[in-house]
Amino acid sequence: MYSTAKAKVTIILANLGTPDEPTIPAVRRFLKQFLSDQRVIEIPKPIWQIILRLFILPFRPKRVSQAYSQVWGQDSPMREILFEQVSAVKTHLTQLYPQFELNVVPAMTYGNPSIQDVLAQVSAQPQEHVILFPLFPQYSATSTAPLYDALAKWVVQQRNLPGLTVIRDYYQHPLFIQSLAQSVRDYQAIHGQPEKLLMSFHGIPQPYADKGDPYADRCRITGKLVAEALGLNEDQYAISFQSRFGK
Incomplete structure (x- = not known):
């Protein structure tokens, strides 16, 4: 059967x-x-x-x-x-x-x-x-x-x-970008809009990126797309990386 x-x-x-x-x-x-x-x-x-x-x-x-x-x-x-x-x-x-x-x-x-x-x-x-x-x-x-x-x-x-x-990643998927942008709008609706929006991503060692890891570039693309969704110009946002472990 x-x-x-x-x-x-x-x-x-x-x-x-x-x-x-x-x-x-x-x-x-x-x-x-x-x-x-x-x-x-x-x-x-x-x-x-x-x-x-x-x-x-x-x-x-x-x-x-x-x-x-x-x-x-x-x-x-x-x-x-x-x-x-x-x-x-x-x-x-x-x-x-x-x-x-x-x-x-x-x-x-x-x-x-x-x-x-x-x-x-x-x-x-x-x-x-x-x-x-x-x-x-x-x-x-x-x-x-x-x-x-x-x-x-x-x-x-x-x-x-x-x-x-x-699913390899989804750093620029429209629904992901919309969700991030909406979370910023929701927060600012309560706490007010700042002079500059700082988008901070977890860091990886620079040598890893130099060897071809695409992570940092993908983070920058995500940040740029979120800024565009929010209608921000280049002076209104910044992108940074966090988490350092030794050298």
Whole structure:
């Protein structure tokens, strides 16, 4: 007998990751996993592991755990928001596509729920199609690419492979730009319009960009499009990058 059941489709919404708790041991475990990824830190592995284990992991988790404690609720804000996104996307898409058996699941590159565990669940319940959606508007080898790596490792272990789609990025999608612009309008409607709008993006090391990582250019395009959507001239906005870790 051939099955006539609805085609099973899984959508994986994936973010970077977060510690399990705002404690020093939990933050240390998270940082060890995150900062051991050579996509993130390109220093030769033997040298970097000495730096990581002797100078970073013994000291940095205390300060980072204190910062997490200040924003922690029932759970990490990142994980709470990711779960909310999963619920909202599943509700919306289930109504739009009743012909499919849709499953929308959360995943993290580092920490829990781990992308490896999520892909293992897909193996246990074979799907017709899997859509991997990294929640990074601008592609970077430091953020999006590790999810490609996890998917590639999973693929070679599978016999009954589903169709696969990876959403690379969406830095200039009209709906994304409209959403950002509207969030600025909503804020300024309450707090007033400033002399200049500063759009700040997470940073990557300059050598990574010099080697071809398109992230910084994509951020600048996003900023320019948001400014255009808001009707700002060049004197009314600026674009910056944040987060510096050592040299």
